[in-house]
Ligand SMILES: [Fe+2]
Ligand SMILES: [Fe+2]
């Protein structure tokens with residue numbers, strides 16, 4: 325019997341028919357998606373912090389408004405994604421608990437510090453850029469609610485990347501101090517961004533199943549290569565240098581070769597030893613704990629209103 | 639000339655109010671108690687940055703001499719800022735932020751309603767646009783004030799503390815600064831006494847619904863509108879202005 329369900333399920337996927345929350349799905353598919361979507365949601369929310377840092381310090385009113393709108397967008401993305409995950413039978417509170425306890429992960433990139441204004445440029449250009457590369461294929465995820473959430477998210481991400489690029493371009497063409505600031509930010513954000521695509525394909529054991537289920541459309545290495553190819557062209561316009569001396573055009577492959585990724589650093593940050601892991605999580609927990617009385621009051625008030633309405637009706 | 643300087647001061651006062659409360663609200667971005675409300679308060683902050691920009695741009699245009707919205711926001715010091723003390727106070731907890739928002743938005747609501755009819759067309763146009771946003775701010779903040787006042791025992795206690803903390807800063811909104819008095823006589827400013835009653839009535843009705851009692855203290859703090867601020871504003875400006883000041887003349 326089970327086998328039959330599974331066949332029907334895979335058949336739908338092969339035919340590019342979306343799986344909807346009420347449809348039968350293998351437990352493993354459900355769990356994998358809950359992990360994938362909630363991790364993505366957490367990344368949006370934790371990702372607000374490094375840039376949020378600079379809202380009060382933005383150098384002019386236009387930039388302040390753009391940055392605030394950008395960070396607010398990320399909150400919106402978190403919201404769409406938590407809602408998509410909820411359709412799989414997990415509550416937002418449960419997901420928060422998993423984040424706060426360390427059980428659920430979020431993108432490691434947000435465990436790096438934002439030290440100067442140029443970091444707003446580097447994050448927009450590289451981090452949102454890498455996110456777009458990861459997310460565009462997810463608009464075709466086999467799971468309907470996730471695919472639809474990603475369509476909305478991707479629309480906003482391209483504005484994020486553009487504003488980041490524009491910040492770097494302005495700085496690069498600005499004063500000497502500004503140019504230095506831009507190059508320094510690129511030096512710090514480049515490799516962590518390249519790592520955003522996850523471990524190498526031969527160390528990414530779930531990839532095959534995820535591709536079969538069409539919740540992943542390209543491998544980590546394919547996306548990483550595409551990202552590097554595009555950035556290596558764009559950086560020429562910026563007049564900055566990517567901090568990789570091995571970066572070289574390869575006639576044979578038609579791609580850029582690049583240097584060795586420091587996977588030790590990658591795993592250290594994943595395991596919690598990045599420069600800001602503790603801080604980011606503490607900040608999220610603090611916001612959650614300090615907001616408890618507000619959420620309780622809102623619930624209590626809604627309850628009172630309901631009771632009053634019921635009394636009136638009776 | 640005299641008149642023009644007064645119009646500039648009047649406009650700067652409105653710009654500074656919007657910028658500083660927008661700045662304060664933006665401090666919540668990423669730290670709100672509920673994701674939806676994090677978005678709401680950031681959105682309100684954005685509205686304020688927009689209002690501030692409209693007023694600063696107008697002030698810069700009046701001033702000439704290569705003044706820009708940014709030179710006005712980023713290169714004036716504490717003594718030049720003309721915002722009310724209320725908006726520069728630290729956020730406190732969510733209850734205090736909500737209550738300040740309610741007090742201030744209610745003031746802005748009645749103020750902009752009249753400013754829409756200002757003889758100065760620019761001010762009238764900015765007010766008309768802002769009024770749409772402010773109408774929502776009043777609704778949002780009053781709903782939250784009621785929810786928190788009539789929520790749990792803890793939330794009520796916190797709201798009472800917030801009232802205690804903020805009440806003495808509400809009077810300044812209705813105390814005329816010199817440039818406001820002149821603005822009224824010159825025909826483009828709002829007579830603050832004409833909106834005080836409406837403000838009182840709105841506060842009273844929302845407090846009633848929130849089961850909060852109105853304070854009886856009469857003493858009111860003031861000075862911000864004339865450039866005499868609390869210690870807090872210096873820190874706000876220090877943070878906000880440092881990039882502009884550290885890199886004179888740079889483009890961003
Ligand atoms: Fe996002
Ligand atoms: Fe994202």
Ligand SMILES: [Fe+2]
Nearest residue numbers: 398452481484
């Ligand atoms: Fe983004």
